[in-house]
Amino acid sequence: MLSEKMTEALNEQANRELYSSYLYLSMSAYFESINMKGLASWMRVQAGEELVHTMKMYDYVISSGGRARMLAVEEPRFAWGSPLEAFQQVWDHERAVTGLIKALAGVAEAEKDQATRSFLQWYIDEQVEEEESSDMVLNKVKAAGQNEAALQAVDRELGQRKFKFPRGFNMFPYGGTP
Ligand SMILES: [Fe+2]
Ligand SMILES: [Fe+2]
Numbered sequence: 001m002l003s004e005k006m007t008e009a010l011n012e013q014a015n016r017e018l019y020s021s022y023l024y025l026s027m028s029a030y031f032e033s034i035n036m037k038g039l040a041s042w043m044r045v046q047a048g049e050e051l052v053h054t055m056k057m058y059d060y061v062i063s064s065g066g067r068a069r070m071l072a073v074e075e076p077r078f079a080w081g082s083p084l085e086a087f088q089q090v091w092d093h094e095r096a097v098t099g100l101i102k103a104l105a106g107v108a109e110a111e112k113d114q115a116t117r118s119f120l121q122w123y124i125d126e127q128v129e130e131e132e133s134s135d136m137v138l139n140k141v142k143a144a145g146q147n148e149a150a151l152q153a154v155d156r157e158l159g160q161r162k163f164k165f166p167r168g169f170n171m172f173p174y175g176g177t178p
């Protein structure tokens with residue numbers, strides 16, 4: 001059973017994960033608007049992953065006897081000056097999220113909630129990957145600079161990314177086939 005404080009902290013983090021999804025979806029729409037389909041696709045996969053982060057936390061709250069609460073989702077930025085500016089924000093955002101996840105793990109420790117602390121290890125490991133991939137894409141976009149052909153090559157390369165559900169995660173536990 002989750003404490004009230006733990007439930008509240010998990011609901012807040014689920015909300016930030018949903019905001020992350022919203023932010024990356026906004027970036028995907030921005031890339032569509034400047035006709036960079038590969039970057040739009042990469043961002044859409046990223047938005048999908050953040051939705052999975054949201055739902056995994058939502059499911060955990062419910063399965064642990066807590067009450068999931070849908071807090072208001074902040075409106076993300078609408079436009080960026082360049083792909084570089086957008087990917088710089090991804091980099092900054094992922095580092096900020098790592099800080100939030102660490103603070104959440106700190107709440108679990110303070111609450112002596114070992115089950116939640118153990119659940120959060122997946123997010124801590126996931127953030128290591130998120131930081132690595134945001135470093136990787138930022139470096140690629142930086143290296144392309146203002147060179148249009150190089151940017152098109154990055155667009156094609158990042159467009160190859162495919163969405164995959166994490167092992168053991170079921171987006172539709174009540175049933176149904178995609
Ligand atoms: Fe996330
Ligand atoms: Fe993320």
